[in-house]
Amino acid sequence: MAGTARFGMLCEMAKDFYEVLGLKKGASAEEVKKAYRQLSKELHPDKHKGDKDAERKFKEVNEAYEVLSNPKKKQMYDQYGVGGNGPQGGGGNGFGGFDFSSFSGGDMSGFSDIFESFFGGSAQGGRRGAVADDAGADREVSITVPFMDVVKGATKIISVRKLAPCERCEGTGAEGGAALITCTECGGTGQVTRSTASFFGTIQQRYVCSKCRGSGKVPEKPCKKCDGEGRVQQTVELTIGIPAGLHDGQTLRMRGLGDAGRRKAPAGDLYVTVRVTPHPEFVRDGDDVRSVKKISVLDALLGAEVSVETVHDSMMLKVPEGTQPQQVFRIRGQGMPVLSSSKMGDHYVTVQVEIPTKLSREERRIVEEWRKLKTL
Ligand SMILES: [Zn+2]
Ligand SMILES: [Zn+2]
Known part of the structure; x- marks a missing residue:
């Protein structure tokens, strides 16, 4: 890196932002902050007057921090990498061919996972690559069951207030079966490229299109009930399986039973914490x-x-x-x-x-x- 000639800089622009901060891919916000503080102190122009290399690095560090310190940008970057013309642009994380229709949404699809539970473990993210904003949020509820339910196992029906797929448009967000048309904002690619002039040349970055949220399509007429969201707040009855032997306070994770995603984007998960009422005798x-x-x-x-x-x-x-x-x-x-x-x-x-x-x-x-x- 040291002694790189100036003409090499444009290529280096596509360098991994994490690498620039000396971090591993996907490092946490906390780590990003820490690394940035450290590096910006070390490389501060006041300390390296006239040192072009340090100046360049300082810029790089700031650039990387600007993206990685912003949760939205960071998530985007983690998912799609930097676009543009850089030699490493995009990498295997390319956006092309991304097809939302392959996620068959999932209001009730979590049913077979009903007994899956995690105990003290972390809730694995695993968002299957959807655009963050579109995926449904995870929801948490708590229920109380009688002691005997965890002896024999039981099935409970609970009411949950959550975002569920809009019935009027069947989650598509389109009114009356209106066709989905190509998004004019991005021309159907689902992404927009923005060029920014900078110290070392033009930086091109790809963003997910804000109008169609990356799907490349928008409903010709948005659904009147959900305003084109494909989901609405409603009270939904869910069937929860209580496995025999479950302990008081344990949590069941039910995939896809959290908030519905926007326009059939993947749903979040539902975490059900189960309290068990004590038994008078046992x-x-x-x-x-x-x-x-x-x-x-x-x-x-x-x-x-x-x-x-x-x-x-x-x-x-x-x-x-x-x-x-x-x-x-x-x-x-x-x-x-x-x-x-x-x-x-x-x-x-x-x-x-x-x-x-x-x-x-x-x-x-x-x-x-x-x-x-x-x-x-
Ligand atoms: Zn609707
Ligand atoms: Zn678009």
Whole structure:
């Protein structure tokens, strides 16, 4: 880079903006800011009076920062790269042949993904290359379900207020089946090229056409209901599958069930956080369940079979002779279903021994006898 002759500069213009800032492609806004601060300090013209190379680099850095510090421009750049005549212009990220119709929108298309869940993971972006502004936003909702729903799994119908495809125009944004005509702004290419005169020559940059938002087509007559957006705010009923074993506070990600995209652009995702109401009898402990069983002092002394409720069934538990208060018994495989597996946790029963507060005369006589026996 050092010692590059001036005539080489135009070519260098197409240099990757990230590279200019010494960053990896797609670096975060924070990293961009940091790198810019550092470099602009180092390369500041006050420090390098008359040094053409430094001056050029300083300009480059500023140029790169101007694009990468602007979220919209950055996103555009990340997706389409710099256009123009530069040797690296566009790269494989070219805009040509971009076809919105291949995204069959997705109001209800997320249905098969219904059980997909992410736990503590990050919500992967994955916008499939749509123009950012057009893609539907992600939405978040929270629902509360009874404890038993996460034991057996359940299906819930929820109402969500969100942008959904316009029924009048079927999401196309065109009124009464009006044809889509070629956008006059960009001539149907979906992009406009702007030239900017600069210190080192003309810089050409390609932008997504603001009129057709990159589709190259606009409705001849915009739909009256959605004003050509192809989507409107409405309350939509969605069916949500609650997987067995789901934990309180976990979130389900449902692809394509967020806001609809503009004119059939990809929809956002819906994140459903599920709260589980506590059960009066069962306490969840990871994948295990705990409960308390009261038994009589005689059953504790002599042993017995007592009936115990688990989340699945009622069963007989053998309490051996000499069972102690607060003794815990495990019933294998009778706990919660383990999420995304066929395993089951265990059920733990804590025994509470009930000591009678009143004895009949007869009982008292017997127990007195017993005491005498013990003290002999
Ligand atoms: Zn419409
Ligand atoms: Zn256009």
